[in-house]
Structure formats: structure tokens, C-alpha cells
Amino acid sequence: MAVHDDCKLRFQDLKSKRSYRFILFKIEQQQVVVDKLGEPTESYDDFMASFPADECRYAVYDFDFTTEENCQKSKIYFVAWSPDTSRVRMKMVYASSKDRFKRELDGIQVELQATDPSEMSLDIVKTRAL
Template identity: 30%
Template sequence: MASGIQVHTDVTTIYNEMKVVKNNDDSNQRLRLVTFTIQGDVINVDLKVTQEEVTKKGQDAYQIFKEQLKDEECFYFLYDCHYKDHEGIGKEVLIFGSWIPDTCAVKKKMLYASSKCSIKKIMHGIKHHMELSDRTDILDHKSFAGQVGKGLQDIEGTCVCTKMKA
């Protein structure tokens, strides 16, 4: 912890809740997106979005994620991404990352960059890590899919295919 920033215990609780999905859990109450911000000298949970909230907004979780990207605000995120692979099989993956925009104040960018290792230690077992600094990194579902993996057919139900199967 080079920055001296601590991670609140709620962050660990949220991560464990998202990591282990139980069959008897209400799918509408399942967390799809969580953002974390530095408040004082602690990384805290800032925003929690459930599947029910995603459905009510009439958007997908990826669109709600994009809405959180502000030019002057940094945050870490944990996103439960639903996609179909090249064989059309539905899958889910947790993606951990940071939004540290180029347009943000230098001091804030340095604080978030140097504190990332503190929260990343808690997110052990995460397959995908992203460091986003510009909206062009994830303009649309297709560009985001390129960061998640190759050969994906869709992200959150939106086609990202470049060619049709014969």
C-alpha cells in the first residue's frame, strides 16, 4: 500500500457476494455493477446496481456502466459481464478495473493509480483487469468486447460479431 489507502471491509463482502452466485439467489437482486471510490483514506463502495435496476432502466449493465464515466471523477469498478462466446454459449465473467480519465487532476490520478494494488489484492481470482483512461477505450459494446476476449458473439445481448456464420 504505497499510498496508505485502506480498503473498507464492505468491499470484500461485495466481492465475495458477486464472485459466488448461489442457485437459490433471486436473480433480480444479483449485483451487476459496483463502483468504489476513495473517501478520505479508505476505499468505499460508492454505487451498487442490481439486475432489477438494470431491467427497470430498460438498459443493459454495460450501458449503465458507461453512464458512470465522468471526465473529472475516478473510480474502481467490479462488473458482472454477461456474454456469449464464439459457440453461442452464455457465460459470465467478473471484470475489475479502474476509470482514471486523462482529463482528471494529476493528484487524483496519482492517488487512484497508487492505491489500485490495495483493492486489487482483495479481488483475487479475477480473470479480466481493465485500466480505462479515455472513453474511446470502450465506445460501444464491440470495442468493449475486444477488451474482454476474442470471438465473442454478444455482450449483454448486443451483437458484437464482425461476420455472420454461414
């Protein structure tokens, strides 16, 4: 499975320049490509609403939070979205390509796998950040 250069470039922009709040990726014609870019002002709800109900996606999300010591921090999350309603073949392709794709994105700090929105709720993201 090939990874389009744009995926890595956009991820670097998210990581170093904070140009995006999130990026959704999809597999198209045997390669991973950028599906959607979330503006820095977009919320976690906007991110959640970006996932299709019946298709798999990969995503990265730049999550800002405050620690108990009152320090501002951020972590980059990798989300593997594989809804129960997606086709079996699609789930298999995404599952088998995930680790290779993730290795291309240097700087992922937390990984979430979700089959429905409750598995990547904001509460879960906050818990995993600390």
C-alpha cells in the same frame, strides 16, 4: 490505503450470488469504499453512465457473453477509470493503490484501464472476453 470491508462483501455478492451487475468504488478519507451498486438488470450503458467525467474510480463489471461454441459464460472485469480531466493528485493516488485493491478482490479475470469512455466500450469488453 485501507479497503472498507463492505467492498469485499459486495464483491463476493456480485461474484457468487450475482446480486449486482456492477460496483463502482472510490477512495474517500484514505480508504476504498463502495460508490455505486448496479442492479442485475442494469445494462452496460448504465454502467458507463455511472462514471464521473472528472473523477477517478475503480469498478467491477459482471459481463455475460456467448462463446462461438454457443456456451453462456461470464467474466468479471476490473476497470481503472482515470479520466484526463481529473486532478493529477487524484490520478496518482488511484494508480498507486490499484494493485493492492485489486488483490483484495479475488476472482477478477480481465483488467481494463481507461482515460476516456472509448477505451472501455462494449466492443473492447467483448473482444477481451473471448
